[in-house]
Amino acid sequence: MSRLETKDQRVVIIGMGDTGVLVATRLSRHFKVIGISTKPNLVSGQELGKRLADLGWWSRYYNTPLRRFKALAGIEIHHAKAERVDLANKWVAVRDQSNNETLISFDFLVIASGTSNGFWRDDHLRSEAQIDARLEQDAAAVREASTVAVIGGGPCGVSCALNIRRAYPEKPVSLFISADLPLPGYHEEARQYYERELTAAGVEIFSGHRAITHEPAPSAGTIHFESGQSAEADTIIWSTGNRQPHTHFLPDALLDDEGFVRTQNTLEVDGSDCLFAIGDVASTDPERSSARNWAYGILVHNIKRKAAGKAPNKLYSPPENRWGSIVGPQDDGLTLHQDSGKTTRLSRWLVDKLLLPTIVQRVIYRGVERLNG
Ligand SMILES: Cc1cc2nc3c(=O)[nH]c(=O)nc-3n(C[C@H](O)[C@H](O)[C@H](O)COP(=O)(O)OP(=O)(O)OC[C@H]3O[C@@H](n4cnc5c(N)ncnc54)[C@H](O)[C@@H]3O)c2cc1C
Structure with a gap:
């Protein structure tokens, strides 16, 4: 199927956090993409310690209005909360801050709505000003x-x-x-x-x-x-890991005993032929690790195949141990812990001048508009 043909198909993404944004930036060239999010910003779940101890630095890279992502320019974004999904008729009902309800139809639906996790992540509808006020209150x-x-x-x-x-x-x-x-x-x-x-x-x-x-x-x-x-x-x-999945809008049949989305290693949702799930909400493995391990590429590949009438053929395989940054950049650099137990240290210069502005913002997110001033 050509790109022109898939462009007629609508992919709705519920949740524009760390994974929803990544998926949207990759799908927008191939589909009509509609993002639904309770936050008008990507308020990242990463680096909580830096957020509390150094909010100015954290906000620069981890609290980004969605309009600043260049690859989201052609995407319709609804600042609203998904309340229910009708799988038979393929629509999502969303409610905005003025209490208006809208029905949004889809061909494919991606669930990327994350989890509540202590005081720092939730599914409440918030404006940009409310997000900033909350971040400042916690710091x-x-x-x-x-x-x-x-x-x-x-x-x-x-x-x-x-x-x-x-x-x-x-x-x-x-x-x-x-x-x-x-x-x-x-x-x-x-x-x-x-x-x-x-x-x-x-x-x-x-x-x-x-x-x-x-x-x-x-x-x-x-x-x-x-x-x-x-x-x-x-x-x-309190960071006792009491995560609550944001899935109240989905039928129970799609959820596991703890309320997470039953997700196969193709990132398709069990029991549906038009749903995919990714990130903290997707029960791909006991750690629910698909936010971290480049799974967005697998989801994008598989949804494109499915839209072209082919079977998804890339599989998500979680690492044995958790890996990545744990405490974020420090004065002496960023320590990355690998699955194998090995550590890699990137200098602070490399993090500030290359990793965050170039690798993360330009390559991973495909361009973020600069802040004025
Ligand atoms: C590039 C990258 C690097 C990472 N590196 C690390 C690392 O080094 N170490 C580490 O521990 N972790 C890392 N992580 C993982 C990270 O800590 C979390 O796992 C990640 O924030 C979870 O993303 P998410 O998209 O699942 O959820 P979130 O980012 O929480 O996004 C969910 C969004 O959905 C919205 N939402 C919720 N309910 C609804 C609804 N009903 N309707 C509409 N919107 C709704 C929420 O408001 C939120 O905006 C990384 C993640 C990425 C993408």
Whole structure:
């Protein structure tokens, strides 16, 4: 099938976060693409520690209005929330901030709506100004606290504890983890590396401390642990990995027991012939790792084949261990942890002058308009 013929087909993408944007930038040359997102910006789920400790730097690369992505120029974007999907008639019902409902029809639907994850990711409809205000409020809570406690030893918890302590060396920062070492799921070398880095920076690590969680989780005050111990802090950052998938708009038959989208290794959704899923919402593997491992290329390839009447033939294969950056760029550069346990260090110059502006913005995102001034 030629490009002209596929251009008549409509691909609707629900969620324009890290993966939805990548998929849209690649599909727009081949299809009529419509993006639906509760946020008018790509507010990335990456580098939470930098976001809290160095918001100015983080916003430059990780909070980007969708209109600044050059490859999204021809795409229709609805700033609205998907509320229900009719698979038989192939439409999505969305509601905008003025409470107006619109029905949007599709030939193919990509679910890239992510998960809620603590205070920093949600599916609420927000304007650009509301996004900025929320980011500033979270950063101010850290700036103004005299003691900070971080609960949870995953990458977000480690990133928060290390970045906050390095940005504010006068503040006592405690990291409470339930295991012996931080970063379960990462290679042993990476786990030991961060135990050393955290300790050297002055973060006090409390291993074997499983916190008792309440809803809503207190953002200041007392933390209680299953052991009967307790601790106090002015600001408490909960990063206990309690992810809630944004899938309420889909029929239950497409979801697994935890509410994630049942996704095959072709990134097609089980039980449908026109749905694909990617990112944190897609249960491709126990880590739901398809946001990180170039899976967007597989999805784009397979959707093009399907639109041309051919069977999808590229398969997503998750790595054995989690890999990538854990704490983001530091003064001495960016440390990338590989699946094998090996580390690679990129200098800060390389990160600021080449990796972020050229590799990420120009190559991966296919061009981002510069900010004025
Ligand atoms: C290039 C790249 C590099 C990465 N590097 C790393 C790394 O080094 N280390 C690491 O740990 N992780 C890394 N990650 C992964 C990252 O931490 C998360 O996994 C990623 O942010 C998840 O993306 P997502 O698109 O699934 O979800 P999100 O980015 O959360 O996007 C979901 C979007 O959908 C919207 N939405 C939700 N519900 C609805 C609805 N009903 N209607 C409309 N919109 C809705 C949300 O508001 C949000 O905008 C990387 C990801 C990418 C893409």
